[in-house]
Amino acid sequence: MAGQEVSxxxxxxxxxxxxxxxxxDMEFKTSKINLKLSEDSNGILLKNLYLxxxxxxxxxxxKHDRPTYVESFPIMGYGVSKVLxxxxxxxxxGDLVWGITGWEEYSLISSPQLFxxxxxTDVPLSYYTGILGMPGMTAYAGFYEVGSPKxxxxxxxxxxxxxxxxxxxxxxxxxxxxxxxxAGSKEKVDLLKNKFGFDEAFNYKEEKDLDAALRRYFPxxxxxxxxxxxxxxxxxxxxxxxxxxxxxxxxxISQYNLEQPEGVHNLFEIVAKRIRMEGFIVFDxxxxxxxxxxxxxxxxxxxxxxxxxDVAEGLESAPAALIGIYSGRNVGKQLVxxxxx
Amino acid sequence: MAGQEVSxxxxxxxxxxxxxxxxxDMEFKTSKINLKLSEDSNGILLKNLYLxxxxxxxxxxxKHDRPTYVESFPIMGYGVSKVLxxxxxxxxxGDLVWGITGWEEYSLISSPQLFxxxxxTDVPLSYYTGILGMPGMTAYAGFYEVGSPKxxxxxxxxxxxxxxxxxxxxxxxxxxxxxxxxAGSKEKVDLLKNKFGFDEAFNYKEEKDLDAALRRYFPxxxxxxxxxxxxxxxxxxxxxxxxxxxxxxxxxISQYNLEQPEGVHNLFEIVAKRIRMEGFIVFDxxxxxxxxxxxxxxxxxxxxxxxxxDVAEGLESAPAALIGIYSGRNVGKQLVxxxxx
Numbered sequence: 001m002a003g004q005e006v007s008x009x010x011x012x013x014x015x016x017x018x019x020x021x022x023x024x025d026m027e028f029k030t031s032k033i034n035l036k037l038s039e040d041s042n043g044i045l046l047k048n049l050y051l052x053x054x055x056x057x058x059x060x061x062x063k064h065d066r067p068t069y070v071e072s073f074p075i076m077g078y079g080v081s082k083v084l085x086x087x088x089x090x091x092x093x094g095d096l097v098w099g100i101t102g103w104e105e106y107s108l109i110s111s112p113q114l115f116x117x118x119x120x121t122d123v124p125l126s127y128y129t130g131i132l133g134m135p136g137m138t139a140y141a142g143f144y145e146v147g148s149p150k151x152x153x154x155x156x157x158x159x160x161x162x163x164x165x166x167x168x169x170x171x172x173x174x175x176x177x178x179x180x181x182x183a184g185s186k187e188k189v190d191l192l193k194n195k196f197g198f199d200e201a202f203n204y205k206e207e208k209d210l211d212a213a214l215r216r217y218f219p220x221x222x223x224x225x226x227x228x229x230x231x232x233x234x235x236x237x238x239x240x241x242x243x244x245x246x247x248x249x250x251x252x253i254s255q256y257n258l259e260q261p262e263g264v265h266n267l268f269e270i271v272a273k274r275i276r277m278e279g280f281i282v283f284d285x286x287x288x289x290x291x292x293x294x295x296x297x298x299x300x301x302x303x304x305x306x307x308x309x310d311v312a313e314g315l316e317s318a319p320a321a322l323i324g325i326y327s328g329r330n331v332g333k334q335l336v337x338x339x340x341x
Numbered sequence: 342m343a344g345q346e347v348s349x350x351x352x353x354x355x356x357x358x359x360x361x362x363x364x365x366d367m368e369f370k371t372s373k374i375n376l377k378l379s380e381d382s383n384g385i386l387l388k389n390l391y392l393x394x395x396x397x398x399x400x401x402x403x404k405h406d407r408p409t410y411v412e413s414f415p416i417m418g419y420g421v422s423k424v425l426x427x428x429x430x431x432x433x434x435g436d437l438v439w440g441i442t443g444w445e446e447y448s449l450i451s452s453p454q455l456f457x458x459x460x461x462t463d464v465p466l467s468y469y470t471g472i473l474g475m476p477g478m479t480a481y482a483g484f485y486e487v488g489s490p491k492x493x494x495x496x497x498x499x500x501x502x503x504x505x506x507x508x509x510x511x512x513x514x515x516x517x518x519x520x521x522x523x524a525g526s527k528e529k530v531d532l533l534k535n536k537f538g539f540d541e542a543f544n545y546k547e548e549k550d551l552d553a554a555l556r557r558y559f560p561x562x563x564x565x566x567x568x569x570x571x572x573x574x575x576x577x578x579x580x581x582x583x584x585x586x587x588x589x590x591x592x593x594i595s596q597y598n599l600e601q602p603e604g605v606h607n608l609f610e611i612v613a614k615r616i617r618m619e620g621f622i623v624f625d626x627x628x629x630x631x632x633x634x635x636x637x638x639x640x641x642x643x644x645x646x647x648x649x650x651d652v653a654e655g656l657e658s659a660p661a662a663l664i665g666i667y668s669g670r671n672v673g674k675q676l677v678x679x680x681x682x
Contacts, residue, residue: 059613230608230609234608249608249611249612250612251612252608252609252612255609260606261607261608261609262604262606263603263604263605263606264604264605264606264608265601265602265603265604265605266602267571267575267590267593267605268571268593268596268602269620270590270618270619270620271590271591271592271593271620271621271622272400272620273620274619274620274621274622274625275619276617276618276619276620277611277617277618277619278611278615278616278617278618278619279610279611279612279613279614279615279616279617280612281612281615284615
């Protein structure tokens with residue numbers, strides 16, 4: 001019953017990381033893997049096609065003295081994969097799936113129930129690392145379930161051209177909101193205004209006074225801040241929130257590589273303006289995935305929602321691609337193609 | 342139709358305050374007031390009996406460049422008063438009321454619809470500055486409506502012997518929660534444990550490491566933090582919250598007198614633990630007041646809920662009483678008796 005044994009290139013974290021991660025924090029290893037599962041397995045064997053680079057991945061590179069929401073080692077992340085062999089009743093060879101896999105050519109998954117089967121392939125398969133995968137669900141759950149949007153709400157999105165932000169802005173427009181985004185380059189700002197239909201956008205790196213920038217775009221204040229960055233931007237936003245404003249708190253990428261995170265000094269605004277600031281994690285909302293697909297797929301097919309990807313070719317390019325997202329080098333959703341089929 | 346003109350002693354703020362307020366920031370003035378309303382009035386004329394000293398009052402002593410939730414000048418605050426004359430159909434001479442009045446012997450109120458009529462006088466009248474007034478409703482709304490408590494929840498209350506905190510702890514115990522409070526003296530800690538029935542209590546001034554103190558009392562973490570103080574305590578609490586914890590954010594008294602508020606550096610905990618931090622103001626919940634009275638009055642009458650007051654005698658003592666709450670000099674709810682009838 002022995003199957004074919006092949007070499008399996010992998011990306012491995014060499015050691016825990018302090019500060020900004022570097023390419024040299026990762027290294028390539030090659031092991032062997034048998035493409036046929038043993039008879040006592042209950043798992044699936046995957047060929048990885050697309051790997052997703054997501055900000056949250058920084059967290060599990062840090063040595064924690066307490067448990068956090070991500071704990072794994074070596075590098076694991078969301079990806080789109082093809083099932084080569086299955087001993088699990090829900091999957092068969094040839095199925096396409098997305099879920100948390102390894103940064104390697106082939107992965108043996110012992111808990112395949114955490115994977116989603118891909119049913120719709122008339123849209124780009126890579127979208128299942130982005131708008132049709134975890135980041136898409138994050139935007140949807142954060143905006144609708146945590147943000148409680150109403151028509152006419154004034155919405156601000158930071159990190160707005162990223163995997164999540166570009167969709168939040170478009171959902172907000174579909175919902176009849178006024179939307180402003182911030183990003184870190186002219187090219188990204190142009191995308192926000194011309195491709196994603198944000199009402200306004202600005203380059204936060206060119207604003208000496210974020211508070212003044214927000215006052216310019218939100219003279220009457222912000223109803224919903226979709227929080228991706230934390231730190232000084234959060235502080236400026238708090239000063240510009242409206243009464244009963246909501247802050248779905250998705251991430252704080254500006255803080256992940258700092259040894260001492262920045263302090264936020266004006267949290268009293270939360271009392272004065274009755275603000276609800278609520279952290280959320282997409283895991284808690286995956287039961288809504290079918291409902292989300294039903295809503296978003298027609299918009300994608302009809303071109304009413306756009307999605308911009310930044311595609312790195314080959315597993316060899318994965319470390320640089322991952323590191324790039326912490327300095328904003330990517331334009332749009334960063335992903336890595338391991339293989340196109 | 343001219344009525345009796347009498348002298349009216351008042352407490353006035355001399356100028357905006359920076360840093361900790363001092364007695365010398367206030368002064369006494371005496372004016373004249375006619376105890377009979379003019380015929381074209383739609384207001385009520387009050388004799389003030391009890392005045393309430395509340396932390397939020399610090400805010401309107403500061404000169405703001407933007408509107409905040411409290412704006413008035415000279416000193417105004419919650420109080421219990423007797424109607425001496427009324428030109429408003431809802432009130433008549435002899436009624437007892439509570440609401441926002443002036444720090445003076447007699448007040449002319451032009452918008453009396455904001456006052457609550459006192460119907461139950463078998464309990465101490467001064468309670469309407471505390472457990473039966475704004476602080477009581479604050480505890481009730483914050484704990485039940487914002488905190489979403491469940492039986493068995495682990496609850497932490499800061500400023501726990503104060504006007505709001507002492508009641509939050511008792512409501513939490515009635516609700517089957519485990520409750521720990523912090524306060525600033527041994528006397529207060531004893532009250533929390535022996536009078537209010539908290540499971541545990543500690544003196545935050547004697548804890549060098551607040552994080553370690555909280556870990557000691559909450560080895561499995563905190564479900565609900567009723568936030569009254571902000572700053573370093575909030576930072577320590579965030580590190581000790583449990584998944585899906587809630588932080589009803591009532592006030593941040595530790596920050597009110599700082600020229601530069603402290604920074605909170607670990608807001609990422611809000612994401613990692615899916616915490617909901619929500620500011621609230623009692624105004625938004627006054628429609629629940631009848632329901633609250635119906636619940637709390639029997640508990641008070643049966644002695645199942647206690648309430649400790651710190652009573653200053655005479656309007657002359659009001660400035661010192663107000664200033665004392667910012668250094669924690671009061672033990673229990675601070676109020677001032679202007680007149681007992």
